[in-house]
Amino acid sequence: MPLGEPLGLLALLGAIPIIVAYLLRPRKVRMEVPSIIVLFEAYRPKRFERIFKKLVKDTLLPLQLIAILLFALALSGPYIVIGEQVSSQNVAIVIDASGSMMADGRFEEALKKAEGYLGAKNTIVVAKSRPMVALEDAPPSEARKVLSGLRCGASSADLSSAILLASEKLPRGEGTIVLISDLSHYRGENPVGAISMARGNGHTVVVDEVVGNGNTDNVGIVDGWIESGEGGYIFHYEVKSYYQPRNVEIEAESGGKKTKTTLNLGADESEFLTTQLSAGTSVIRLNVKDSLSADNIAYIYIPTRGTREILFIGNSTSPALVAMDVMKENYVKSITRQSSIPSLAGYDVVVVGDEGAKISKELGMMLKAYVESGGKLVVLGSESLMSDMAIGELLPVEIKGTFNETILSVVSKSEVVDGIPFNGISVVKGLETMGKEGSITLVESSMGYPVISYWEFGRGVVVYVGLSDMGGWDDFPSKPEYPIFWLQLLNWLTGVGDAQSYNVKAGMLMPLGSMKEVITPSGKVITDLLLLDEVGIYTVDDKTYAVNMFDSLESDIGFKSSLEPGVYGGGATYTLERSENRMDLTWIALAVLGVICVGELFILRRRGEL
DSSP states (O other): OOBSOGGGGGGGGGHHHHHHHHHHOOOOOOOOOOGGGGGGGGGOOOHHHHHHHHHHHOTHHHHHHHHHHHHHHHHHOBEEEEEEEESOSEEEEEEEOSGGGGGGGHHHHHHHHHHHTOOSEEEEEEESSSOEEEEEEEOHHHHHHHHHTOOOOSSOOOHHHHHHHHHHHSOTTOOEEEEEEOOOOOSSSOHHHHHHHHHHTTOEEEEEEOOTTOOOOEEEEEEEEEEEETTEEEEEEEEEEESSOEEEEEEEEETTEEEEEEEEEOTTEEEEEEEEEOSEEEEEEEOOOOSOOTTSEEEEEEOOOOOEEEEEESOTTOHHHHHHHTOTTEEEEEEOTTSOOOOOTTOSEEEEOOOSSOOOHHHHHHHHHHHHTTOEEEEEEOGGGGGOHHHHTTSSEEEEEEEOSBOEEEOSOOTTTTTOOGGGOOBSOEEEEEEOTTOEEEEEETTSOEEEEEEEETTEEEEEEEEESSSOSBSGGGSTTHHHHHHHHHHHHHTOOOGGGGEEETTEEEEEEEEEEEEETTEEEEEEEEEEOSSEEEEETTEEEEEEOOOHHHHOTTOOOSOOOEEESSOSOOOOOEEEEEEEOHHHHHHHHHHHHHHHHHHHHHHTOO
């Protein structure tokens, strides 16, 4: 408990004369002494024991000692802090959480500096590859909790966008923006422009530099890519030493085998190396001690390729069937709706094409059970879907009718439609649809009708491809990208894609379509928009992604940008006065002291000493 006047505790010395007085005070005792008392003289307790018992037996002494303690506390001015007041009402703190901030204690220093800038209302913006608001209009107590939970990413930071975002969160014409950064490399626009815009909105901008321990020595893996060859995959990577020569031991682990090599690098020198990769997760480590550890390791993931078993239910002359059948990794079984439908269990993907007829109730029930248990279903467009009750429940869209000529456009980024020029497809007819709640539209018509859409049904996934299979509604089957579309769609559904797509640079934003559980290098999160900003392995939807820093600019932790620390607008200096709101406890101590005094008088009266 804090005290306003600690010297008041000197009043505790008053306990000494009271204790002495109790020890010396004579007592009159009447008693009959038998003649044999001499025999017990040897068994008298020692003087110290007699004194102690004498003190303990008197009930007034503890009360008087407590009274002296309370009196001393009252003189000392005890209080508790119930809040604080600051001179600045609105503060938006922008914290640089880029890869270079992980070096030699910089981020920890930034968090301590941030606490010193907290105002009455606080907004915290974390500057990474994409800035995010961690807290808005909160008191200092909440801001400290949020600050304690922040961490760095392994990518460069867009400081300009972060400053503009902080400016948007403050009332126009008031408030202070505080940028806390090592003022090293950044992505995007020059922050000076954003500072000028923030000043134009009436905000004072403070730029505070963190330097950590001042050690700029670093060596790291600054680039890497995968190349496919006849014998498998080869990983190419670049190792660079900054500012001083280095002898670097490199350890590569892949397929359960470890290899080591030593690399001699000069100051600001780099070298390219290669290593053979096996399927699964491989790791390359630099066994060095430097100021930044995030770039001393690289993770590489190569998916295990196997034969995909696909069941196609439709016409044997379907262009979709031909496109899937030519892929060497596919085993495609083709049947019609009139055939005896085999068990769907064991098929990686089931594709339902156009036969100009409805799906039977029995097949519809089989497809539903297949998807609910985790199967992947693709349904191609056909007019029969407009009245097909057996499969309508499974589709991510509701079919209302048909439309005429239109232009297609991609509305959601996905590996399924990446690189496919849908705006060049000539469409003369299609199905008028409306997306169901929870569905994700990838491609839509100029009228806003979903053309390629998907959703999760049970434990599985259903994809609607509203382009014609046999009806001649469009010329997509004649395009060279048609087989590529089917390859990307099947790879996405079965979790097998190009090896490079599973190995990404930190800072990438991955839309998941819906809330999903993701295993990250630091734990589990549930999100629908995943920022890959940690070095390590991510797992989502049974797919594995390796994320690496691979940024020669962020690894250059000794670099200083043109941005200077200081105060921009509002004067040459910036000070923040902070005071505490206190609750005085003196009156409580005096009240308890009064109760004790009344109790002492009551005891004396009962003894007959008053």
